[in-house]
């Protein structure tokens with residue numbers, strides 16, 4: 001009997017950019033990088049769009065918030 005893995009969608013290789021770069025701590029002082037994960041309106045991209053893994057997405061969220069705190073990044077335009 002062959003056991004095939006038949007549930008779930010085909011696995012797309014969605015690499016987390018931070019994992020790929022072996023980034024362990026996302027630098028909040030690097031807004032150019034953070035900006036890629038924020039929409040024009042200043043919203044953080046959800047993980048399914050950004051392709052980040054859970055832990056980096058979390059790190060990213062914190063980094064972006066921190067960057068905003070020190071005014072490196074704008075808050076949402078429609079705040």
Ligand SMILES: [Zn+2]
Nearest residue numbers: 016019053056
């Ligand atoms: Zn990652």
